[in-house]
Amino acid sequence: MWTSLRNDWLCGVLAGAALFCCTGADAATVVLGTAVDGATDAALAGAEIVLTSDAEVRARALSDENGKFQLQFDASAAAGVKSFELSASLSKYRALSRTIEIDRGRPTENRYLLRLLPEAVASCIQKTRPAVVVGYFRAAPGRPDPELSERVADALRYDLLTQIQKARFTSAAQPGIFPCRGAAPVVQEQYGGFARLLHADAFVAGYVTSPNPVKVKVQMTIADGYGALAAPLNATSNDVDLDDPQLARLDPKAHEAVLTALAIGYKLTKKPQECVDLIAAAERMLQTLPEVLRDLRKECQGALPNRGLL
Amino acid sequence: MRRALFVIAGLLLFALAPRVFGEMIVDVNQELRKLRELGEPRSPAKIAPGIDTDIDNAISGNAVKLHIPNARYRVAVFEFDDADGSGLGSAAAKLIAREVLLNSRLGSLGVLRYKGSLRPSAEHPQSYFDKVDLVVAAQDVDLAIWGSVRREAGALVIDVQAQLPDPAVQRYFRGALTLPKAMGGETLTASVWPTRVQLQRLTLPGRFASLLLEQADSIDAVRDKPDAAAPPVRRLPVDTAYSVAETRGEWTRFVINGESGWVRRAVQCRDECAPLLASADFVGALLKFGEGGPPPKVSGQLSRDTAVVARQLVLLTNLRSKTPRAAGELLAQWDDREATDFGAPYANLLALTTLTAELRAQRGRAYDEIRLDEAMVRAVATRLAEASQNDPRNRAVLENLAVLFRVLQDERRATLASGLAAALKSESPEAAQ
Numbered sequence: 143m144w145t146s147l148r149n150d151w152l153c154g155v156l157a158g159a160a161l162f163c164c165t166g167a168d169a170a171t172v173v174l175g176t177a178v179d180g181a182t183d184a185a186l187a188g189a190e191i192v193l194t195s196d197a198e199v200r201a202r203a204l205s206d207e208n209g210k211f212q213l214q215f216d217a218s219a220a221a222g223v224k225s226f227e228l229s230a231s232l233s234k235y236r237a238l239s240r241t242i243e244i245d246r247g248r249p250t251e252n253r254y255l256l257r258l259l260p261e262a263v264a265s266c267i268q269k270t271r272p273a274v275v276v277g278y279f280r281a282a283p284g285r286p287d288p289e290l291s292e293r294v295a296d297a298l299r300y301d302l303l304t305q306i307q308k309a310r311f312t313s314a315a316q317p318g319i320f321p322c323r324g325a326a327p328v329v330q331e332q333y334g335g336f337a338r339l340l341h342a343d344a345f346v347a348g349y350v351t352s353p354n355p356v357k358v359k360v361q362m363t364i365a366d367g368y369g370a371l372a373a374p375l376n377a378t379s380n381d382v383d384l385d386d387p388q389l390a391r392l393d394p395k396a397h398e399a400v401l402t403a404l405a406i407g408y409k410l411t412k413k414p415q416e417c418v419d420l421i422a423a424a425e426r427m428l429q430t431l432p433e434v435l436r437d438l439r440k441e442c443q444g445a446l447p448n449r450g451l452l
Numbered sequence: 453m454r455r456a457l458f459v460i461a462g463l464l465l466f467a468l469a470p471r472v473f474g475e476m477i478v479d480v481n482q483e484l485r486k487l488r489e490l491g492e493p494r495s496p497a498k499i500a501p502g503i504d505t506d507i508d509n510a511i512s513g514n515a516v517k518l519h520i521p522n523a524r525y526r527v528a529v530f531e532f533d534d535a536d537g538s539g540l541g542s543a544a545a546k547l548i549a550r551e552v553l554l555n556s557r558l559g560s561l562g563v564l565r566y567k568g569s570l571r572p573s574a575e576h577p578q579s580y581f582d583k584v585d586l587v588v589a590a591q592d593v594d595l596a597i598w599g600s601v602r603r604e605a606g607a608l609v610i611d612v613q614a615q616l617p618d619p620a621v622q623r624y625f626r627g628a629l630t631l632p633k634a635m636g637g638e639t640l641t642a643s644v645w646p647t648r649v650q651l652q653r654l655t656l657p658g659r660f661a662s663l664l665l666e667q668a669d670s671i672d673a674v675r676d677k678p679d680a681a682a683p684p685v686r687r688l689p690v691d692t693a694y695s696v697a698e699t700r701g702e703w704t705r706f707v708i709n710g711e712s713g714w715v716r717r718a719v720q721c722r723d724e725c726a727p728l729l730a731s732a733d734f735v736g737a738l739l740k741f742g743e744g745g746p747p748p749k750v751s752g753q754l755s756r757d758t759a760v761v762a763r764q765l766v767l768l769t770n771l772r773s774k775t776p777r778a779a780g781e782l783l784a785q786w787d788d789r790e791a792t793d794f795g796a797p798y799a800n801l802l803a804l805t806t807l808t809a810e811l812r813a814q815r816g817r818a819y820d821e822i823r824l825d826e827a828m829v830r831a832v833a834t835r836l837a838e839a840s841q842n843d844p845r846n847r848a849v850l851e852n853l854a855v856l857f858r859v860l861q862d863e864r865r866a867t868l869a870s871g872l873a874a875a876l877k878s879e880s881p882e883a884a885q
Contacts, residue, residue: 296535296571299579300600304613307581308648310845312880391604415844422842448844450868451837451853
């Protein structure tokens with residue numbers, strides 16, 4: 143903590159000194175920044191940061207244990223605004239590069255934030271919507287189950303798609319359901335961020351715990367990608383046999399949250415017909431609609447062109 | 453006399469004609485690969501046998517070989533999704549397929565048993581109903597059955613789904629009413645929906661798993677005589693069509709590649725299979741309805757979808773009747789009366805029932821001169837417009853609304869309804885509704 147504050151202070155002093163001295167003749171230009179995990183915002187140590195200009199490496203550094211880095215180089219103060227490429231790379235992360243500007247020897251930002259995406263997560267970013275991403279499920283202690291997120295996705299696909307396909311959804315309008323075991327939020331607050339990062343309407347992940355040696359508890363958390371749900375929704379299945387395939391099945395509460403997120407997506411993308419049809423599918427699945435879906439149906443019905451027929 | 457001769461000749465031909473009952477096992481992914489190589493047909497109707505169509509398809513490479521093509525009715529049964537790899541997916545499909553074949557009491561029926569998963573894959577990203585659609589369109593079958601088997605909390609949960617392809621719906625499950633010329637002379641239509649029907653969600657004790665596997669295995673064992681004590685001499689083949697020659701109680705004689713042998717029916721599994729076979733009974737009754745039979749009865753073991761479909765078939769039968777009953781009279785027999793949660797297609801059939809009965813009540817007048825009371829027609833249109841709010845992409849409902857609003861000379865609403873219907877048609881030209 144103290145070290146970090148001291149580093150911050152030192153960096154600040156250095157940056158200030160650099161900014162001050164660069165107003166005059168040629169002097170060292172200092173670029174400060176932080177490298178973080180793009181999914182969890184955790185600081186990334188050991189990321190290689192390189193600054194280039196016209197394919198020439200001007201400075202190079204490694205991020206420290208707090209993800210902070212400092213690049214120092216000589217920039218011509220007289221040159222006016224000049225563009226540089228600031229790039230970062232780290233094993234198991236997708237390399238990142240962004241353009242920064244140095245104005246008369248001074249960086250235009252005090253500190254550059256470099257958000258590196260883990261390779262395992264970057265490959266899960268969805269290109270088309272609607273999409274549901276099933277993230278990492280931490281297995282019960284001593285019982286590794288690397289396939290669990292795939293099995294959850296399979297189960298969800300059957301439950302959801304068979305109902306949705308009864309309505310008049312074209313293939314393109316149906317939600318895709320994708321496993322992404324690399325997407326592993328650490329705390330509840332990160333779930334919404336994962337949904338947005340992955341361009342997903344809904345993001346599901348969770349863990350399995352063993353309250354006793356025979357039965358386990360499956361905890362699933364679901365967040366929407368629009369920030370419409372006040373907080374991620376939790377669904378718990380107690381007393382599940384670890385060898386029982388039910389481990390991979392979603393609780394009705396989880397279905398409700400996924401369907402709500404998808405309905406919100408259709409509403410926000412101005413597809414009220416799909417929204418109404420999806421909620422009809424939800425009604426078939428859940429038997430009774432929760433208030434949030436009943437309200438959404440009213441809103442979507444209000445936007446239907448069919449309204450003019452009444 | 454001449455006419456009588458023709459009738460006798462016809463009866464003779466019917467009696468002598470081979471009664472086709474066949475069963476065949478086909479690899480679903482092989483079929484899809486075939487589709488992919490040959491190109492997906494644009495319209496299911498194009499698959500119907502016809503010399504011009506066949507020549508066109510042969511030139512364009514679109515032809516898919518029809519399995520058991522000479523059967524009047526053809527049903528495809530797909531291996532059930534088996535998430536737990538228990539082997540029960542194949543067993544459930546086999547038991548249902550055989551029961552449909554032997555118990556539907558149709559004159560001519562071919563059952564195609566497809567094997568392979570309906571889950572989306574890299575090669576075939578379509579899934580479940582959408583994947584089945586592709587195959588049934590190419591094979592021009594009248595009905596498809598598929599489902600899933602999975603274990604949940606120590607129990608077996610079996611989902612059985614049926615799918616009615618659009619051409620079959622148009623052939624067997626559609627009603628129409630042409631209005632009198634004084635009301636514009638346009639035609640209103642209504643079809644049964646859902647066409648993707650959950651027949652059953654059955655929960656069986658987990659211990660039934662091994663029994664179901666045994667039963668499914670035993671119905672492929674061929675014996676030289678109809679006697680359980682006789683040793684099995686072979687098994688029914690997986691890639692050849694075989695036909696039913698005769699049935700004696702629980703035993704059926706199949707002809708396989710010119711040789712015959714006896715196979716015991718699944719009726720031997722009573723407690724374990726009986727609930728599952730309710731799906732087969734419903735499917736048999738659906739097919740029989742296409743042949744002019746009564747609407748199917750819905751047992752307590754079947755799902756809500758079957759009740760929705762059966763109710764619509766009662767309305768459809770009434771529409772086709774020479775003496776149709778009024779909607780109110782029909783509704784009085786059901787506790788839930790208008791059952792607004794049965795969806796827009798049900799409301800659509802009720803609308804046609806109401807109008808048909810009202811027109812019938814005017815008999816004695818020249819049909820084309822009848823003009824029904826405007827308030828009554830408006831009430832029908834309003835109920836249909838309300839139903840459209842919960843099922844906004846139902847094309848048949850929108851097309852009927854356009855007709856009814858034209859009758860009422862409500863141009864604004866008529867234009868809106870026909871515009872919405874046209875947009876849906878351009879989005880999905882094959883879908884009937």
